[in-house]
Amino acid sequence: xxxxxxxxxxxxxxxxxxxxxxxxxxxxxxxxxxxxxxxxxxxxxxxxxxxxxxxxxxxxxxxxxxxxxxxxxxxxxxxxxxxxxxxxxxxxxxxxxxxxxxxxxxxxxxxxxxxxxxxxxxxxxxxxxxxxxxxxxxxxxxxxxxxxxxxxxxxxx
Amino acid sequence: xxxxxxxxxxxxxxxxxxxxxxxxxxxxxxxxxxxxxxxxxxxxxxxxxxxxxxxxxxxxxxxxxxxxxxxxxxxxxxxxxxxxxxxxxxxxxxxxxxxxxxxxxxxxxxxxxxxxxxxxxxxxxxxxxxxxxxxxxxxxxxxxxxxxxxxxxxxxxxxxxxxxxxxxxxxxxxxxxxxxxxxxxxxxxxxxxxxxxxxxxxxxxxxxxxxxxxxxxxxxxxxxxxxxxxxxxxxxxxxxxxxxxxxxxxxxxxxxxxxxxxxxxxxxxxxxxxxxxxxxxxxxxxxxxxxxxxxxxxxxxxxxxxxxxxxxxxxxxxxxxxxxxxxxxxxxxxxxxxxxxxxxxxxxxxxxxxxxxxxxxxxxxxxxxxxxxxxxxxxxxxxxxxxxxxxxxxxxxxxxxxxxxxxxxxxxxxxxxxxxxxxxxxxxxxxxxxxxxxxxxxxxxxxxxxxxxxxxxxxxxxxxxxxxxxxxxxxxxxxxxxxxxxxxxxxxxxxxxxxxxxxxxxxxxxxxxxxxxxxxxxxxxxxxxxxxxxxxxxxxxxxxxxxxxxxxxxxxxxxxxxxxxxxxxxxxxxxxxxxxxxxxxxxxxxxxxxxxxxxxxxxxxxxxxxxxxxxxxxxxxxxxxxxxxxxxxxxxxxxxxxxxxxxxxxxxxxxxxxxxxx
Ligand SMILES: [Cu+2]
Numbered sequence: 001x002x003x004x005x006x007x008x009x010x011x012x013x014x015x016x017x018x019x020x021x022x023x024x025x026x027x028x029x030x031x032x033x034x035x036x037x038x039x040x041x042x043x044x045x046x047x048x049x050x051x052x053x054x055x056x057x058x059x060x061x062x063x064x065x066x067x068x069x070x071x072x073x074x075x076x077x078x079x080x081x082x083x084x085x086x087x088x089x090x091x092x093x094x095x096x097x098x099x100x101x102x103x104x105x106x107x108x109x110x111x112x113x114x115x116x117x118x119x120x121x122x123x124x125x126x127x128x129x130x131x132x133x134x135x136x137x138x139x140x141x142x143x144x145x146x147x148x149x150x151x152x153x154x155x156x157x
Numbered sequence: 158x159x160x161x162x163x164x165x166x167x168x169x170x171x172x173x174x175x176x177x178x179x180x181x182x183x184x185x186x187x188x189x190x191x192x193x194x195x196x197x198x199x200x201x202x203x204x205x206x207x208x209x210x211x212x213x214x215x216x217x218x219x220x221x222x223x224x225x226x227x228x229x230x231x232x233x234x235x236x237x238x239x240x241x242x243x244x245x246x247x248x249x250x251x252x253x254x255x256x257x258x259x260x261x262x263x264x265x266x267x268x269x270x271x272x273x274x275x276x277x278x279x280x281x282x283x284x285x286x287x288x289x290x291x292x293x294x295x296x297x298x299x300x301x302x303x304x305x306x307x308x309x310x311x312x313x314x315x316x317x318x319x320x321x322x323x324x325x326x327x328x329x330x331x332x333x334x335x336x337x338x339x340x341x342x343x344x345x346x347x348x349x350x351x352x353x354x355x356x357x358x359x360x361x362x363x364x365x366x367x368x369x370x371x372x373x374x375x376x377x378x379x380x381x382x383x384x385x386x387x388x389x390x391x392x393x394x395x396x397x398x399x400x401x402x403x404x405x406x407x408x409x410x411x412x413x414x415x416x417x418x419x420x421x422x423x424x425x426x427x428x429x430x431x432x433x434x435x436x437x438x439x440x441x442x443x444x445x446x447x448x449x450x451x452x453x454x455x456x457x458x459x460x461x462x463x464x465x466x467x468x469x470x471x472x473x474x475x476x477x478x479x480x481x482x483x484x485x486x487x488x489x490x491x492x493x494x495x496x497x498x499x500x501x502x503x504x505x506x507x508x509x510x511x512x513x514x515x516x517x518x519x520x521x522x523x524x525x526x527x528x529x530x531x532x533x534x535x536x537x538x539x540x541x542x543x544x545x546x547x548x549x550x551x552x553x554x555x556x557x558x559x560x561x562x563x564x565x566x567x568x569x570x571x572x573x574x575x576x577x578x579x580x581x582x583x584x585x586x587x588x589x590x591x592x593x594x595x596x597x598x599x600x601x602x603x604x605x606x607x608x609x610x611x612x613x614x615x616x617x618x619x620x621x622x623x624x625x626x627x628x629x630x631x632x633x634x635x636x637x638x639x640x641x642x643x644x645x646x647x648x649x650x651x652x653x654x655x656x657x658x659x660x661x662x663x664x665x666x667x668x669x670x671x672x673x674x675x676x677x678x679x680x681x682x683x684x685x686x687x688x689x690x691x692x693x694x695x696x697x698x699x700x701x702x703x704x705x706x707x708x709x710x711x712x713x714x715x716x717x718x719x720x721x722x723x724x725x726x727x728x729x730x731x732x733x734x735x736x737x738x739x740x741x742x743x744x745x746x747x748x749x750x751x752x753x754x755x756x757x758x759x760x761x762x763x764x765x766x767x768x769x770x771x772x773x774x775x776x777x778x779x780x781x782x783x784x785x786x787x788x789x790x791x792x793x794x795x796x797x798x799x800x801x802x803x804x805x806x807x808x809x810x811x812x813x814x815x816x817x818x819x
Contacts, residue, residue, distance in 0.1 A: 074690075074691050075678055075679075075689040076678065076736060078690050079690045079707065079709040079712075079714070088809070089710065089711060089712070130783075130784045130785065132783070134710065134736070134740065135736065135737045136735075136736040136737070137675065137736040137737075138736075
């Protein structure tokens with residue numbers, strides 16, 4: 001049974017190569033289009049990696065940011081994160097700005113696939129929660145505001 | 158194990174042998190040439206196809222989307238038939254889509270596809286489909302692959318020559334197959350067909366920006382049966398061609414009685430002229446009743462409006478607007494070539510293909526070269542408008558498409574084959590068998606000014622001996638042939654849903670780059686949306702209970718509901734809070750006399766539930782969403798009609814414990 005599958009794969013691989021080597025005679029002079037690449041280029045709010053030093057904190061808190069941060073939280077985060085230490089789908093937020101550096105939090109919000117693929121701390125959390133944190137299409141600016149709201153939640157003024 | 162390895166190594170040697178033979182690009186013998194051709198249809202796992210193929214689902218009422226060249230099925234788009242899988246026609250938001258002047262009609266027969274065009278080429282914006290039975294035309298948004306508009310066609314029956322489209326998507330048309338009595342005199346003897354039955358063609362205008370449809374005008378015609386149609390293009394832009402049969406105007410046993418005459422007609426419509434008459438006020442307002450349904454993609458909600466007027470142009474008042482052109486024996490296809498000069502007729506019962514010349518049609522009209530009139534409409538002289546006939550091409554020509562290199566490809570129903578011929582000198586160049594009884598065929602971009610050529614796809618009616626049997630009914634099928642060489646070559650058979658009637662194909666890049674991945678929560682304008690768990694709630698309004706519910710991996714809010722009573726009507730308005738591609742959530746309730754909901758990220762949909770017994774009813778998510786998908790569930794309690802239990806709801810309510818404050 002297994003060998004049949006292998007055979008089929010081998011056959012397909014060989015034909016794959018043949019398709020390339022033998023198509024020259026009949027193809028029209030069309031540039032092959034990489035549709036795969038095209039869909040990747042769609043505008044989707046996936047952040048690029050944020051590096052240390054890109055965010056700075058100031059006191060007192062920016063009240064406007066706290067407010068819009070809370071709005072974003074209510075719409076897109078509250079379903080999984082409580083403001084206490086209690087874990088729901090994801091970890092509770094109490095103390096998060098003390099425990100993690102802001103770059104880490106920002107990347108976790110805007111760049112979650114990268115974090116789950118590469119960051120050991122993020123991977124530890126996945127093992128605990130067993131649900132990959134979804135990309136909620138939050139922009140870098142919105143994420144920064146959410147962090148301001150988290151600071152408020154952690155008692156900063 | 159040892160044996161396996163032995164077998165495998167033998168096999169590899171064999172493959173290497175074939176490799177060596179084919180590597181030289183000189184296929185010798187059947188075995189190697191078949192292998193070499195089939196590989197052109199092979200798309201490796203994880204790789205995308207080159208074309209989308211939009212295929213009508215015939216009596217399934219749906220449209221299906223396949224990848225080419227792989228033949229992989231990507232999606233079934235519900236259009237004219239309810240689809241419990243997706244809740245289409247079952248959710249409160251989508252029910253109005255199937256409304257008609259006859260009330261809800263939950264099924265139809267979708268025959269043809271037309272893709273929107275700009276400057277005579279596909280632009281990837283919309284797909285259109287026709288409902289044959291209860292005449293309707295649907296528009297599908299290719300950003301979301303959703304049916305977003307359906308318009309019913311009044312004064313029509315058997316909407317078959319439809320929804321063909323003009324080169325800038327000015328109009329899609331709806332020609333009636335069955336002529337019927339229209340107007341005030343409806344209750345007439347069927348035997349009075351010749352006096353009382355009329356045919357109509359409807360021109361549905363499209364808004365340039367939004368695509369919104371509206372019946373601009375109808376043309377009143379003698380009671381023939383309209384079959385298919387094509388818009389002119391290039392030099393013939395401004396004209397539309399409709400094939401018709403039953404010029405005998407028989408009303409019984411048409412297989413004999415509609416085949417009496419040697420020639421039927423292709424009707425040529427000068428629609429620019431019709432527009433002038435319309436402007437000049439030559440149209441008559443007729444009172445009718447038809448439904449016009451549209452789906453608002455921000456409200457995620459359909460609305461149905463009954464319209465009650467249509468403007469009808471009568472050729473009696475509008476000279477030079479329509480002409481009949483004789484065409485041998487029950488013409489089916491009437492297809493215009495990419496230059497717009499040639500109109501290819503095909504008589505289902507004819508053994509040749511007549512090709513008409515647009516230049517000659519214009520000359521014949523200018524010199525009034527008529528052979529008479531049919532019910533007051535001029536009939537052009539056959540010889541005066543004929544470019545020539547393709548002699549003895551096969552039996553039962555149906556439909557012709559073009560490769561953009563001066564060649565035409567015609568399907569032959571009776572002799573089950575595709576025949577390639579040259580338009581200029583009408584010489585037959587090649588033929589391949591199909592398995593079996595091909596109806597329409599499709600070339601990517603074939604009906605446009607610039608076909609992509611490369612493949613021709615046959616849509617077949619009968620598949621016996623091609624697939625494993627599945628009882629008395631076998632799958633219907635399509636076959637893919639390459640046409641980029643001298644000879645057509647069969648690459649692939651693939652099964653299809655319903656009856657694959659007609660199809661169009663379009664390069665993937667034109668569509669995939671615009672594909673919507675999620676509905677943005679910020680743009681959700683559904684009046685019943687819960688934007689965020691904080692806004693989820695349950696409200697009683699008389700005997701209506703409205704549940705404003707949210708779903709996200711892996712819970713609903715609320716997931717415990719009490720206080721519903723027998724006799725209540727419960728509306729579950731579920732908003733999917735996900736903002737991630739490909740994470741729909743489902744919603745189903747035990748005993749609901751309805752379907753499920755399947756709610757896309759950021760979307761709101763509503764399920765109506767009338768509980769008919771007392772108890773506690775589970776509800777759950779049907780679309781596997783995460784490792785905790787099985788935990789995504791809840792309960793709703795139904796009490797007796799006289800119960801005083803107030804409405805209450807919760808999620809995650811535990812036994813009382815001191816709550817930590819912020
Ligand atoms: Cu789910």
